[in-house]
Amino acid sequence: MSPANILRELKKFPNKLLGQNFLVDNAAIVDILDAAELGGDDVVVEIGPGLGSLTWPLTQVVKRVIAIEADHEFAHYLRLKKARKLTVVAGDALKIDWTIDLEGAYKIVANIPYSITSPLLRKIFLLEKKPELVVLLVQKELAERITAQEGKSDRGFLTILTEASAKATIVRKVPAGSFYPRPRVTSSVIKLEPYEESKMDLIFWPAVEAGFRHKRQTLANALNKDLKTPKLKVASFLEGQGLSPLARAQELSFEHWQALTKKIGK
Missing domain, CATH: 1.10.8.100 (rRNA adenine dimethylase, C-terminal domain)
Incomplete structure (x- = not known):
């Protein structure tokens, strides 16, 4: 069922404040999963699962998915599906410590609300129990800022913070038409490979x-x-x-x- 039909069934409209633009491009979903290098033993934290565009494909290939959703109605919708490998946490990813119940390695794969990209990255980079890989769908402009080389005007504090913490690569662009509702901006898939030893103290x-x-x-x-x-x-x-x-x-x-x-x- 399409996001539009699900929303109609739930009698709900997308919340712009929560950045609810749902990914409907199957090719983009496949590329995100490929970038995350997923296997059957992987545990994935997904931030902002929404209606499950990424969630359901993730559950097909990994051991466990922990989906953190700020919208309680969407969290309830996901729970009703009773997916065996899925744990739904209703709450704000910026305030929740998702590492508490994680014993081993994990990855983060998410189509995140653009408004939380910078604070979320800061949180990830400062975690004591860091993910081994992060793949995020973010605003193209921000992806370019994160990976900007010296001399580029869009280079900023977040660039240096990223360079101290992880190897960052832009995987691909994702056009506005890949989402419902359609956002006003182009997006990009970005891959972050955290260093074993952070350079933050340098x-x-x-x-x-x-x-x-x-x-x-x-x-x-x-x-x-x-x-x-x-x-x-x-x-x-x-x-x-x-x-x-x-x-x-x-x-x-x-x-x-x-x-x-x-x-x-x-």
């Missing part, structure tokens, strides 16, 4: 925050403004790295931020 994050908070200013001005770091000290560092003393935050690679941490200290 970065002085207040400097990164300051640099991208004032990304139209030079890095020297931004750090002086927020952290009182002497401009000449930052300019000298940049020149030593082969960069312009007038460089902005988005022009620095992850390695540059590591070197800057050593220069200005924590």
Whole structure:
């Protein structure tokens, strides 16, 4: 049954605030499952299952699916299906600790509400029990920001946070017509492979925050403004790295931020 028919049966309209755009493109679903490299022993956490577009295919190929749904009516709908491998948790994924009952490795596979992408990634990267693989369907613009190389204008704090935590790859684009209702933006499937050892401790994050908070200013001005770091000290560092003393935050690679941490200290 199509999402439109299910919604009609439930006498319910998609909630824009919860980002309820349901994936109806079978080819995209197959590509998401392929990117997740799933096997019969895998445990998957799905965030925002909605009406089960990804959920049912997941249950066909993995050992267990834990679906976290903020909409209690949808959570109830999924529970009524009584799928043997499915555990439905009604609640906010940003507030729930889904790792409590997980003893071994797990993966995250989800078509997530665009509005929670940044905070969700921060949560995932800071988890003590990290997933071994993450495949998310997100807004194309955000996927490009996450994977932006140095010198690109869309490079930002989330880029550096990701680079400290995981290898990120854009798998494919997913057009607006692949969803019901149709969103106003194009989406992308992004694959994240968390590092065994995070590089979070190698970065002085207040400097990164300051640099991208004032990304139209030079890095020297931004750090002086927020952290009182002497401009000449930052300019000298940049020149030593082969960069312009007038460089902005988005022009620095992850390695540059590591070197800057050593220069200005924590």
